[in-house]
Amino acid sequence: MLELKDITLRLDDGRAVLDGVSVTLQNRKIYAVTGPNGSGKSSLARIIMGLQQPTAGRILLDGQDITDMDITQRAGLGIGYAFQHPPRFKGIKVRELIKLADGSRNKAGICDMLYSVGLCAQEYLERDADATLSGGEAKRIEIATVLARRLRLAVFDEPEAGIDLWSFQKLADTFREMHGKSDTTIVIISHQERILELADDILLIKEGRLAPVPRDIILTSNNSEANCRCRQSCGKRGEAHVECA
Numbered sequence: 001m002l003e004l005k006d007i008t009l010r011l012d013d014g015r016a017v018l019d020g021v022s023v024t025l026q027n028r029k030i031y032a033v034t035g036p037n038g039s040g041k042s043s044l045a046r047i048i049m050g051l052q053q054p055t056a057g058r059i060l061l062d063g064q065d066i067t068d069m070d071i072t073q074r075a076g077l078g079i080g081y082a083f084q085h086p087p088r089f090k091g092i093k094v095r096e097l098i099k100l101a102d103g104s105r106n107k108a109g110i111c112d113m114l115y116s117v118g119l120c121a122q123e124y125l126e127r128d129a130d131a132t133l134s135g136g137e138a139k140r141i142e143i144a145t146v147l148a149r150r151l152r153l154a155v156f157d158e159p160e161a162g163i164d165l166w167s168f169q170k171l172a173d174t175f176r177e178m179h180g181k182s183d184t185t186i187v188i189i190s191h192q193e194r195i196l197e198l199a200d201d202i203l204l205i206k207e208g209r210l211a212p213v214p215r216d217i218i219l220t221s222n223n224s225e226a227n228c229r230c231r232q233s234c235g236k237r238g239e240a241h242v243e244c245a
């Protein structure tokens with residue numbers, strides 16, 4: 001359904017953040033995009049959403065070239081995005097925000113959406129969706145609004161960031177359920193093993209290039225990074241090196 005053809009993003013200094021990324025996303029599949037910090041994952045998500053223009057390459061949705069469309073036009077075609085750091089909205093209640101995402105939802109439907117991201121509806125329905133929300137609360141509410149929209153393509157940028165373990169487990173189950181029930185193609189940028197496990201396909205980005213690799217290799221390399229004493233994505237496979245210090 002979505003084709004990325006040779007997507008390249010160059011900065012003013014000539015550095016390539018993305019370098020010839022080509023991939024075709026299929027209908028109704030879950031894709032996990034993973035890779036080291038700074039490898040270009042969020043840049044790719046922003047380019048899919050129309051928040052950023054690639055320096056070269058084309059994007060096709062069901063054969064239609066959408067490269068020059070802005071975020072509003074792409075939203076109209078059913079492409080939605082949950083930000084890594086979600087915005088807050090002054091003067092809007094959480095209930096209204098979810099209703100805006102999907103006007104056909106009644107109160108019970110809105111409560112279900114909040115529950116699916118691990119929030120108690122009673123507590124949050126009438127809360128202002130402003131800066132009084134914690135980072136994790138705002139993140140979960142934004143994910144609920146994206147889930148509520150019944151999109152063709154939903155992109156989630158690090159949904160785990162700032163979310164406690166219990167809620168994240170619930171969220172992972174919600175992605176799985178949504179996958180079973182809806183036609184939405186889901187792209188999740190994540191470093192979480194749980195997300196990598198539930199994905200149909202894993203896209204590994206390294207230094208701006210796409211390198212699809214077998215799942216077990218990714219999990220092994222993630223684990224070794226977690227064990228590394230310096231905790232850096234340096235690719236030295238978990239051993240402590242002199243230069244790591």
Ligand SMILES: Nc1ncnc2c1ncn2[C@@H]1O[C@H](COP(=O)(O)OP(=O)(O)OP(=O)(O)O)[C@@H](O)[C@H]1O
Nearest residue numbers: 011017035036037038039040041042043044084158
């Ligand atoms: N407009 C910009 N100006 C300068 N540098 C940029 C710009 N956009 C992206 N970059 C750089 O490009 C690289 C890729 O950034 P991006 O946010 O896509 O990485 P990421 O893989 O999502 O990282 P993380 O896992 O840390 O979120 C980074 O080194 C970032 O600093």
